Amino acid sequence: MSKETEDRGYKNADALNELREELRESDYMLKSVLELSEKLISTLDIKRLARLFAMSIAGNLGVNRVSVFVASAVGGSLRSIYSLGTGSDFDLKSINVNNLFIKWLREETPPVHIDTIYTGKSSGLLVKGKWFEKIVKSGFAYLFPLQFDGNLKGLIFFSGKVNGKGFDKNDGELLKILMRIGAAAVKNALDFELLSKSSVKRNSFSEVKSELTSRRSFELNTPLTVLKSTLCSVESDAVSESLMLDMARDAVKHLESGINELANIAEIEFDGTGLQFRMTDISTIVEECLRNILPEIEEKRISVTFDEKVFREVRADRSKIKIAVEEIIGSAVKFMAGGGDLKIALSIYQTGPNEMEGIELRYYDSGDAGAMPSGKDIGSKNKTDGISGFLEKQLRDITAGEWIVLRVKNSGGGTEEEKVDETVKLSPKRSNSSERRVERMGAGLFISQKIIAEHDGKLYCRGTEDGGTEFSVWLPA
Amino acid sequence: MSDFQIKVREKDKGKSCLVVPSGRLDSLSALDMEDELTKLMRRKSIDLKIDMKDLSFISEEGMGLLLGIQSSLRSEGRSVVFMNVPGKIDAKIKMIGAGSYFVCA
Numbered sequence: 133m134s135k136e137t138e139d140r141g142y143k144n145a146d147a148l149n150e151l152r153e154e155l156r157e158s159d160y161m162l163k164s165v166l167e168l169s170e171k172l173i174s175t176l177d178i179k180r181l182a183r184l185f186a187m188s189i190a191g192n193l194g195v196n197r198v199s200v201f202v203a204s205a206v207g208g209s210l211r212s213i214y215s216l217g218t219g220s221d222f223d224l225k226s227i228n229v230n231n232l233f234i235k236w237l238r239e240e241t242p243p244v245h246i247d248t249i250y251t252g253k254s255s256g257l258l259v260k261g262k263w264f265e266k267i268v269k270s271g272f273a274y275l276f277p278l279q280f281d282g283n284l285k286g287l288i289f290f291s292g293k294v295n296g297k298g299f300d301k302n303d304g305e306l307l308k309i310l311m312r313i314g315a316a317a318v319k320n321a322l323d324f325e326l327l328s329k330s331s332v333k334r335n336s337f338s339e340v341k342s343e344l345t346s347r348r349s350f351e352l353n354t355p356l357t358v359l360k361s362t363l364c365s366v367e368s369d370a371v372s373e374s375l376m377l378d379m380a381r382d383a384v385k386h387l388e389s390g391i392n393e394l395a396n397i398a399e400i401e402f403d404g405t406g407l408q409f410r411m412t413d414i415s416t417i418v419e420e421c422l423r424n425i426l427p428e429i430e431e432k433r434i435s436v437t438f439d440e441k442v443f444r445e446v447r448a449d450r451s452k453i454k455i456a457v458e459e460i461i462g463s464a465v466k467f468m469a470g471g472g473d474l475k476i477a478l479s480i481y482q483t484g485p486n487e488m489e490g491i492e493l494r495y496y497d498s499g500d501a502g503a504m505p506s507g508k509d510i511g512s513k514n515k516t517d518g519i520s521g522f523l524e525k526q527l528r529d530i531t532a533g534e535w536i537v538l539r540v541k542n543s544g545g546g547t548e549e550e551k552v553d554e555t556v557k558l559s560p561k562r563s564n565s566s567e568r569r570v571e572r573m574g575a576g577l578f579i580s581q582k583i584i585a586e587h588d589g590k591l592y593c594r595g596t597e598d599g600g601t602e603f604s605v606w607l608p609a
Numbered sequence: 610m611s612d613f614q615i616k617v618r619e620k621d622k623g624k625s626c627l628v629v630p631s632g633r634l635d636s637l638s639a640l641d642m643e644d645e646l647t648k649l650m651r652r653k654s655i656d657l658k659i660d661m662k663d664l665s666f667i668s669e670e671g672m673g674l675l676l677g678i679q680s681s682l683r684s685e686g687r688s689v690v691f692m693n694v695p696g697k698i699d700a701k702i703k704m705i706g707a708g709s710y711f712v713c714a
Contacts, residue, residue, distance in 0.1 A: 164669055171636050171670075183643070184636055190673030194705035196680035198673075216673065217680030220650075271684075294676065295706030 164192050165309050172317035176324040178202065182214035185314050189290060190216055192310065193303055197271050197291035201227060202318055203284060210287055217291070222270045227263040227287075234284060243274040243299065243307055246289075276307060278315035285318045340578045345397055352390045355383035389424060393455060400452065400579065407452060407586055411445040414457070414538060414607070415478055421458040422476075425465055432470045439477040446536050446607050448587055453607075456583040457538065459576035460591075460603045464542040467601060472543035481535045485606050490594020493581045534609035541602040613638035615645050625656040631663030634671035643674050650681065657682065658714075662693035667701060679711060690714050 168188050175181050186198035197217040201210040204226065211226045237244070246268060271291050278286035288311065293299070299307070362380040418438060422429070429436060464474060485492075581591045589607040596602050612632035620627050626649050630642060649655060657678070667675075675691070682689045691713045694702070702708055 167636075167669070180640065183640060184670055187636070187639055187643075187670035187673035187677065190676045191669030191671065191705065192673075194676070194707050196676040196710070198677070217677035217684075219681040219684035221684065271680075291680075293706055294710040295708075297706060 164188075164306065165313065168192075168310060169313050172313055175317075176321050178318070178321040178325055179213055181317055181321050183216075185288075185310075185317070186214055186216040189288065189307075189310060192306060193290075193299070194293045194295060195290045196294050197289075199224075199267075199270075199272065199289040200286065201289070202278075202286035202322060213286075218270050222266070224263055224266045224270075227267075229287075237277050237284075242276045242311070243290075243304070244276070246273055246275060276311050278311060278318055280315040280319040283319075285315050285322065288314070337582070340582075341397065341400065344576060344579050345394060349394065352387060352394075355386040355390070358383035359387070392451075393458075397455065397579065400582065407449040409447050409449055412448040412450045412453060413443075413445050414448075414453070414536060415440045415443070417450070417454045417457050418461070418476060418478065418538070421454065421461050424458060425462055428462075428465055429474070432465070432468060432472075434465060434468055434470075434472055434474050436474045437476065439475070439479075441477065441479040442536060444480060444536065444609060446587075446609060448607065449583075452583045453587065456580035456605070459580040460538075460540050460605065463577055464540045464601065464603060468542045472600075474543075475539075475541045477537075477539045477541075479537050479539075480609060481537050481606075484535060485590055485592060485604070488594075489592035489604050489606075490602070491592065493577060493591045493593055536607045536609045538605040538607075539602060540604075541596060541600060543598055543600045613641065615642055617645065617649065620658070624654065625658060627658045627660060629660045629663065631665075633666040633668075634664055634674075635666065635668040636670040639668065639670040639674045642671070643678075646674075646678055650678075654687075656687050657689040658692060659689060660692045661695060661698060664695060664698060667698050672701065672705060672707075676707060676710070688712065 168185075171184050171188070172181055175184070182200040182202070186200055189198050190196060197215075199215040199218065199222070200213045202213050204211040209226050209228055212224055215222055267289055272289040273292045274290050276288045276290070277284055278288060293303075358379055362376045362383070365376050415438075418440075422436060422438070461474075461476070468474065577591075584591045584605055584607070587607055589605060592604045592606070594602050594604075613634060614631045616629040616631075618627045618629070619625075628646065628649070630638075632638070634642065646657070649657065659675075679689050689712065691711050694711075694713055699708075699713075702711060
C-alpha cells in the first residue's frame, strides 16, 4: 500500500470517527430532550417542575448551579422557585426587571453571558441592584430567558461547566431546545396555579355571598311577620285599622327594599361583570342608607352628622355601591352602644390613601399568583383582560389622581368595644380560612370591599382615639 | 414502580453521614433523594459520604442533583465523597465533563 493510500485511509477513519461522535451526541441530545419533555409535561406543580428542570439542565450540561425564577403577579417581578447547588446562603427571593432590561434581553442571543450585562458591553446596559450582585457572587455566569409566544415566563441562571470549558455548538442547541420545552411547561404550570388560586377565591366568594344572602333573607322575615299580624288584626278588627295599615305600609317598604337588595347581591359576580356604571351622587346614597337604618339609629339614640364637602359625582354602579355604603354604615352602627355619635363625611382628596387610614380590608390578597406579565406588559397598568388582567387590576397601584372619600366614624363604646377591636385588628391576609374571615369581618364588609374594589376603590378600617372605629371608602373621582 | 431506596447512617459521632442509595436514581427518585439529603444538609457541621455501590442507573436529573449537592456543600465549606462509583455511572460522569469535579474514593 502506498503512503498516499495509507494517509487517505487514516483521514477517512478520522472522518468516520468524527461523524460517529457527532451522531452519538445528536442521539444523546435527542434522547435527553424527549425524556425531559415527557417529565415536564407530566407535572403542573411549578416547584416540582423547576426542580426537575434545574437538575436536568445541570445533568445534561455538566453545570453545578442552576436557579429558576418565574413571572410573578406583580408586574416586573420574577419570583425565585428553586435553586440547585447554591447552598443555604443564596436567599434571593425575587428580582425586579425593568422594561429596558427586557428589551435588551430580547436583543441578545441566549445563553447570555452575565458579564455582558454587568459591563454593558453589547448595548450599554449596566445592571445595578442587589439582586444582580447576589447572582454574580453566587457563581452564576449565564442567563437564559424562558419565552413563550413572545412573553417572558421566567429566567434561568446557571454557572459555567464544571470542567471549565465553554458551551459548544451542541450544548447551545441542547440549551435552546431545553429552554423552549421549559418555557412551555412553566407557562402551563403558571396557568394552572393561577386558575387553582382563582378557583379557591371564587369558592370563598360564593360562601360569602351565600352568607350575606341568607342573612338578608332572614331579615325579611320580620316585615313579613308584621304583615301577617296586620292582616290577622284587620280581619279580627282588634286594634285601630289605621295604625295597623301604617305598620303594614312600613313592612311592605322594608320588604321591597330587602328584596331589591337580595336581587342586587345575587347579581354581584366574582369577576366584576354585571356592573352598570353611570355618574352617581354618593351623598344621596348616604342619605338613603341612613333612612333605611333609621329605626336602629333611633332605637340606640345615636346622634348622626353628615358633613358633605363634595358635590362631584363618581362613575359607579348605583345599586351596588349603595349596598356597600349601607353595609359600612350598618356595621358602624352595629358596633355602637346607645347614645353615641356617628359622623359621616364626604370629601375630595388630591392624593391617594396612606398608612394613616389603618388596615386595608382586602378580600383578595396580592400573593404571587403568577399573572405572568409579558415583557411588553411589564410596567404597563392597562391590561385588564381575563383572569390575569383581573388580578393585575387588584394589584394595580392606583394611588395617583383625585379620590372621593367617604368616612364613617362611630364613637364605639360600651359592651361592643371588643367587637370593634376585632374588626380593627382583622387582617384577611393573615387567615387562610374564608369561614373565619366571614365570622370576623362580617359578610357585609366582604361584599362591600368586593364592590369597592370593582370600582377601583379601597376600603380601610382603623381604631380611633376615643375607642371608636373609622371606615373610609376611597373611590377614584 | 421505582426500586430506589436510600439508607442513611451516622458516622464519626454524628459528624458525618453515610448515604447508601440503591436501585435506579431517575428523575422521580432524584427528587426523593434531594429531600433526604436536604434534611441532612440542614445540620450545619455534617459531611456526607455517598456509597454508590448499589446504584444501577443514574439519569441526567440524578447527575444534576449530585453536581448540585457537591456544589452546595463546597460553598458551605463542607465535603461530600462519592464511594464505589459503578463503571457505567463513572462513564456518564466523565461524559458530561464532571470527572475531576467529584471527589471519589
